[in-house]
Amino acid sequence: MVRNKEKVCVVTVTYGDRFHFLKQVIDACFKEGVDKAIVVDNGSVLISKEKLKKYEKENKERLKVIYLNENSGSAYGYKVGLQDAYNCKECDFIWLLDDDNKPLENSLNILLNFWSSLEVDNKEEKIALLSYRFKKEQMAKESIINKLIVGKKNSFMGFHIKDLPKKILKHLKIRVNLITDKKEKTQATNVNVKYGVVPVAPYGGLFIHKNILNKIGYPNEEFFLYADDHDWTNRITKNSGKIYLLLDSKIDDLELSWHVPKSVKDTAFSIISRGNPQRVYYSVRNRVFFEINNLVDNKVIYWMNIFVYLLFISFSSTKNLKLIIKAIKDGYKGKLGKLEV
Secondary structure, three states, X not given: OOOOOOOEEEXXXXXXXXXXXXXXXXXXXXXXXXXXXXXXXXXXXXXXXXHHHHHXXXXXXXXXXXXXXXXXXXXXXXXXXXXXXXXXXXXXXXXXXXXXXXXXXXXXXXXXHHHHHOOOOOHHHOEEEEEEEHHHHHHHXXXXXXXXXXXXXXXXXXXXHHHHHHHHHHHOOOOOOOHHHHHHHXXXXXXXXXXXXXXXXXXXXXXXXXXXXXXXXXXXXXXXXXXXXXXHHHHHHHXXXXXXXXXXXXXXXXXXXXXXXXXXXXXXXXXXXXXXXXXXXXXXXXXHHHHHHXXXXXXXXXXXXXXXXXXXXHHHOOOOHHHHHHHHHHHHHOOOOOOOO
C-alpha cells in the first residue's frame, strides 16, 4: 500500500449497544493502514462500554476512547472527536466514520492517492474528500450527476411541488415512457464517472486535512442530532472549497439508517409519519433551519411545499403530525438545542 508520510486518524462516535458494529469498523480501519483511531463513547450501555474498554487496552498504542457520561448528540460527539484529532500530533488527516461505516479494501489508499493528485493551492483548507457509501447508490450517483443532495431551491425535506407528478406516478407504480424520463435514465446508467463534486456531505466517509478546521470550525452542537453534518460541511462550499465524492473508495453500511425504505411500500411520507418521535422532531426541525438559511429564496413557494408535504403526511398517518408542525415552527424560528419532545 502506497502511503505518504502524513498520518491518518479516524474519528467516530458510538452510542447505545453498538460495539459489534464499531469493532468491525475499527479493525477494518487498522487493516487499511489508519495510524490512530479516536472513538467518542456517547453514553453507550454498560455491556458495550466494558467491551470497548477491553478493546482499547488491546490496542492502546493506536486507539483512544473519550467517554462521555450521556448521549450528547452527534454534533457534540463529533466536535469532541475533531478537537482531539486537531490537537493530536499523530494526526494530519482526519477520516470521519459512523460506528457502522466499515471501509472496504483499498478505500483509504484511493483517498490518499486522489489527494496527492490534486493540484490546488492551499488545498488543506479548501478540499474535502468523501468515500462512497454504495448501499446508498442512488443518492450518491444523483448527487454527482444532478447535485441534488440538499434538494432544489425552496424545497422542503427534499420535496418540491414541481416533482409531484413524477412522485405520484412512481407511488402508483405507473410506468410512463416520457422523453425526459428516457434521457434521465440514459444519463444515470451510462455516466462513467469515478468522482464528482457534492455541495454537502455526511460525517460518515468524510476525509479532510485537519487544517481545514481553521476555516470551517466545528459542528454546531445546538443541532444535537441530524443535519449537523450538512450544516458543517456546507461551510466548505461556502468558503469556495470543494467536496469530492470518490466512487472507488467504498464504505459498507453495516446498518441502514432509520429513514431508508425497508420495503417497496415505504415512502418518505410514511416513514416520517410513523417514525420515532425524537428522530422525526430533530430531523424536521434541523432541516428547516438549514433550508431557511441556505436554500430558500421564495418563502411563498417554500410554504406551499410545506403545506403539500403535510397533506401527504396526514394521508399516511396523523401519529407525528403535531410534532412535525412544532418542529417546522421551531426550525423556522431558529429554536435549536436539545429539547424534550
